[in-house]
Amino acid sequence: MPENQVLVEIKDLHTYFFLAEGVVRAVDGVDLVIKRRQTLGVVGESGCGKSITSLSLLRLIPPPGRITQGEILYYKPSAGDNGSVDVINITALNPNGREIRDIRGNQISMVFQEPMTAMSPVRTVGQQIIEAIMLHQKVNKAEARKRAIEMLARVKMPKPERTIDDYPFQLSGGMRQRAVIAMALSCHPHLLIADEPTTALDVTTEAQILDLMRSLQNELGMAIMYITHNLGVVAEMAEEVAVMYLGKVVEQTDVKTIFLEPLHPYTQGLLSSIPRLDESIMRGEKRRRLQMIKGMVPDPYTRLKGCPFHPRCPKVIGDVCDQVEPASIWVRPGHMVRCHLYAEAVKSGPAPSH
Amino acid sequence: MLSYIIGRLLRMIPQVFLISILAFIIVQLPPGDYLTEHLNRLRQSGASIDQAEVERFTKMYGLDQPMHIQYLKWITNIVTRGSFGYSFEWQKPVNEVIVGRIGTTFVIAFLSFVVCWSLAIPIGIYVAVRQYSLADYFFTFLGFIGLATPGFLLALVIMYVAYTYFGIRVGGLFSPEFETQPWSWAKFVDLLSHLWLPVLILAIGGTANLIRTMRATMLDELRKQYVMVARAKGLSEFAVLLRYPVRIAINPILSTFGWLLVWFFSGGMVVEIVLNLNTAGPVLWRSLMRQDMYMAGAYIVIIGTLTALGSLISDILLAIVDPRIRFGSMEGL
């Protein structure tokens, strides 16, 4: 199977929330490509729309939210794994219908941020995993239980035969996240969406979970869409990185380039505002001040003219950035940036071929 | 679990004890004593008074002794012999008067409870899932009316409507022809045909209340992340609802089993009086009005104990359905 085959393609996705106070443009024109067996890191600060993008992918947007524009194409690998694919337009599916439910938890599954609330407290870990297995695989209960225990063992849950009958509140945060991952992977999905799965965890537990996810990815050959605000985690996990700001992807490229040669002023600002261990320690008498992005994310009801980042941008071009919204610019194949600074440099560069 | 139940039982004992003291104080509150009152009434009606009888009562209940001795005698009789004393109004032991009546009241309460649950739970779930829909507004409004209309006023209105527009005289437990007959199938059917009204009236208020609770807890649960996780598993919406939010939201409702019964029991009294049912309510009322002390005391103690027992059952039920309580975890409660 070719490595670079596209698994999911998000085109010009708009997901809006229609509230009494106004319209929140949570996702406002997102283009993303997730390739098979690859990890796409999606980074951004709170309110940038990264979680809503992932929920749109599974059609789990709660009302009053709605996908208003764009499409999400799922290139479903065929059963025989002979390289052929079925293309499913996820945006065209009924959000409660059979087709999308067959995809959820089976082809594409999801791990959420809060391991503490991801499972019902009144049902055992086993019940909640077995349920997912029996839903998508034609096995009886005993077999499903066997598979659930196998899966728990795979996520390195201590004493899986016993833990399977525990209630979630009897487990620690790290163990719960393992259980949730076991649940998500129980049907061997093609894509795992991980929405800040380690944010609520301690750093040593986080390292364990990240390690686990990487090894499971190798074992099961799945793609991961990893959503986080932590650039360190992105650096560890992702091959491709998309940086989001105010509902848009402002820059997307491979992980090395993002960290070593970021182009978008927002990405640059984000990177320089995190304290670097090496620089912190090697500083001399004078402390290195952190570079920071001025101001803050505007409230979600306002719609800015021009580039959404222009009020905070240190390199803002007057009469351009506050007037015209920058288009996606491919500075080279595999590196997209939405910024006027690069409009001159690359006159509408070649579109990527996947 | 067992230790939980035992601990909970132990806590109930002082509670019931305090209730009995309160009950005794309450029935003693009216000025004058009931025996004198009783004798006065007998005298007025010209009946002869058996002095020996009076003395026998005085002695038996320690009426010539201080209050706490009277209480002790009273409570000892209840605890050791299950005897609640003597009713001066009815001229027979309290136990004889109340047993059957409390039974009937209990049947009414239980039926109301069944009606209430079977209406409130599905409606509560439905309106929570369809929040801000027409049905939600309709049932919310209906719920408000149900809460604002106490049973006895509803009973009055229904009696009026039934009589004026349908020419039916509602009220009573039996039709006149069955009143004095021994039990038979026909009498039972007749009873049922009279019971539906008090049952319905009682159930309306409770249902309104339960729908509100069910809706609120459902809305709380629907917000939780595990619902989204369940959807992300690919479960159908119906299965998601039933296995996740409903499974938890129903816990507080299940636990109403204990107190709702008693609530109907005590709330039903005024309705029973209005509808002129020959049950516990009217008897308590009359005994209170006539200062028939042991009768009133018996009712208050019995209802108080039932309430305490009800909340005990509620707690145990809750511990059974909710593992967080069983395992002593406070998470998310």
Add this chain to the structure above:
Amino acid sequence: MPDLMPQSSPASSEPLLVVEGLTKYFPIRRGFFKRVVGQVKAVDHVDFYVQEGETLGLVGESGCGKTTTGRCILRAIEPTDGRILFRDPKLGRVDICKLDKEQIRLVRRNIRMIFQDPYASLNPRMTLLDIVGAPLRAMGLAHGKELEDRVAQMLQLVGLRPEYMRRYPHAFSGGQRQRIGLARALAPYPKFVVCDEPVSALDVSVQAQILNLLEDLQEQMGLTYLFVAHDLSVVAHISDRVAVMYVGKIVELASTAELFSSPKHPYTEALLSAIPLPDPRPREKRVLLTGEVANPANPPSGCYFHPRCSYAEEICKTHEPEFDEVTPGHYVKCHFGRELSLTGVVRMPDR
């Protein structure tokens, strides 16, 4: 800008704050009679000192007792045992644990606290004037017009407009609220500030703003910080020295550069290697911990870390190690602190 430097700042070598054997046990109560059935050893015989003008970072994972330690220093929580010696400008050298109510009020003028949650730490029902002015008014430091001027000055100092004084906290974002909390803490011109995770609730870009502000203010006002946090990158950035806590005990304390380049405690090594670095180049070696953090109500015997430690030997199971100064200024609570050669997160430049 008025002169905010403390009037007397002799460069004395005596530490501003010395903590000795600080202990806080929380009783566990169970059952009907609320009997005490055990103790959560939140802070368990902790020793450290803080020099005037420096920042001591206190790191550890959730539940390790770092927040409790910070709170004990202000007696926001009553310590169970230990001594907290503070060099107060007015009272002189005092043991905070032994102060009476009046004295502790005086000391709290000089030791202040910044809270983690910018939403919960500001009374939503008071204006900025009342919030920032509260310590000044309650401590009798200013009133009336003077108080207003001082609040205006504090707001300006933390980068907020003085005109915001009549607003309520609901008008502000998380970052701005943290600035308000900072203004309140610094209003009485304290000497020592306990910063309890002041940036962990903030977004990266705002976090940088607050960290810079903290550093600027430290310089301007001659402040001393105890910086409690779980984010090691943040702690490394702001601290001169760092203490690492594990299950209620400090297991290692050293200068920032030394701790991050050559840790001497296996737990520190594991902690450092767990930090996700914003650097796409592959890492050399990674120490992954196994098992779970010990339960502070029922810790293991000997060294609390031994069940998870890959270097553990028999003695670790039976004997609790001493808190030893292995090299000058580098303290480690490990039997093999002098012998192990552990990997830091960065290499020190060649000297």
Add this chain to the structure above:
Amino acid sequence: MSGFLSIFKGKQQEPGAEVQAPSAQTKDERFYRAGQWQLVWWKFRRHRLANFAMIVLGILYFIAAFAEFVSPYDPLHRFKDFSAKPPSVIYIRDTEGRLRLPFVYGAIRARDPVTMRPVYKEDTTRIYPIKLFVRGDEYKFWGLFPSDLHLFGTGDPQMPLFILGSDHLGRDVLSRIFYGARISLTVGLIGVFLSFILGLVLGGLAGYFGGLVDEAVMRIIDVLVSLPAIPLWMALAAALPQDWPQLRTYFYVTIILSILGWTSLARVVRGKMLSLREEDYVMSAKLDGESEWQIIARYMLPGFTSYIIVSLTMAIPGMILGETALSFLGIGLHPPTISWGVMLQDAQNVQTIAQLPWLLTPVVFVITAVLMFNFLGDGLRDAADPYVT
């Protein structure tokens, strides 16, 4: 609002003020400077049903306050010739089809030959216009100022206006309802006020001091709660001597009603105290050097006054119903005191209701008042904590 949205709602609620952004100053300073009560009020104003309820309750309490003036007759005035008269029909068009100001026709009284009950026939030859500000029964307004001015009526003792009919004794039901509002609508207020004091003090003590005090108060509450309300009320009310003066009975009835009312409030207050004690801003106040009293008064109490107001509003209807039930059963207030419950005593059996159904009209008022309090409370609850979405 869907739950998931609330995940980013926390940040979203932030008004977009920027650090030292010049536009922020002018944006909506009024909103930024709005304190708790201002925000509650703004939020409450958006709740239409609650606003409606507030207006209706305002009218009801206005009627209660000015009952002497608003009601057309003295509630004890017996119109002997007009006993058990059905409600008057008000016309605006006379027999010749001309439009007029509202009027009623005269009535001719007769007896039903079978039942021997009075029946009334309209006498269309006589027209009694309904006038405003008429002279009629004398009264002392609030017991102080003698007057005989009434808001409306026929002004003619020959043909009184019975908008809601008259009772067996020929008393105007509407006037009685207006006077009854005085007692029925205030019983709840006073009862709630008493339980408010008990609940606040006991709950506050329990919550603030915790430990043994807390334990004791909670056990008392346990016992009181296990006593079912209605039988307890009945028992206590039955203990009131029948021959007490009205005012005294009224006062005791309110006390009886509030005996159970305070427990739920005490629980709320205690819970709030306990949780507020753990709030960061309360700890920060302690570290700021605020005194205990200051902390309670400025930091903790304002944190739940809105909740108290809500639970008080929700408690009033229960008290109103309690009074109605007790008086209806004849163990609360008694005639000649007038309350809605007392009035309903006349409507206890089917025959009476069937013949004089208008005697049930107090039911409409009871339900309206209770419903409105519930609506009001609901709106207040939504607006109660402006800092939580």
